[in-house]
Amino acid sequence: MPAEQVLLIMVVAIVVVTAIAAIVPGKSRPAPIHSAVGPYTPDEAHVVWQEHADCVMNSCPALHTAYWTLVDSGKLVADARAVR
Numbered sequence: 001m002p003a004e005q006v007l008l009i010m011v012v013a014i015v016v017v018t019a020i021a022a023i024v025p026g027k028s029r030p031a032p033i034h035s036a037v038g039p040y041t042p043d044e045a046h047v048v049w050q051e052h053a054d055c056v057m058n059s060c061p062a063l064h065t066a067y068w069t070l071v072d073s074g075k076l077v078a079d080a081r082a083v084r
């Protein structure tokens with residue numbers, strides 16, 4: 001079998017395995033709720049901060065609230081560009 005065919009088969013196999021892993025439930029975390037339900041305690045804010053690690057501050061109220069809770073509790077230093 002030519003090397004190109006072997007390489008093509010390997011690439012297809014990786015794509016298929018990746019696609020299946022994305023579909024199979026149980027591996028991924030449940031989707032976080034993005035509306036803020038705060039006020040959070042600093043510990044709650046830390047959990048929310050981690051759950052919303054893929055979110056953007058400007059479009060996720062939960063992340064926004066968690067961020068400022070962590071700043072106010074001294075666990076995080078606010079970025080100079082951050083807006084309350």
Ligand SMILES: [Zn+2]
Nearest residue numbers: 034052055060
């Ligand atoms: Zn979010």
